[in-house]
Amino acid sequence: MTDDDAAAHRVTCRLGALLDARGLTLVQLAALTGVTVANLSVLKNDRARAVRFSTLTVICDALDCQPGDLFQVAPERWPASGRSA
16 A cells, blocks of 8 residues: 555554454454455455455454444544644
8 A cells, every 4th residue: 555545545444453352363253254364454454445345244243343343534634734623
């Protein structure tokens, strides 16, 4: 992912925190969902460019969560000389 790609959105994935809270590893989640460890790692490390609804559904089912628990939108950062409130 380039810096331009990272700047294009502020959506971050909370998969790591949800796994920690449930005492699960990526390998265990992969076994529960059928999603590869590699794909889960991409998601966990905020390198995903898209997520299929089917993948999101099985992750949410396995973690007993909602999509909003899995993703958040980071606050917008204004340049120091940028816009005023």
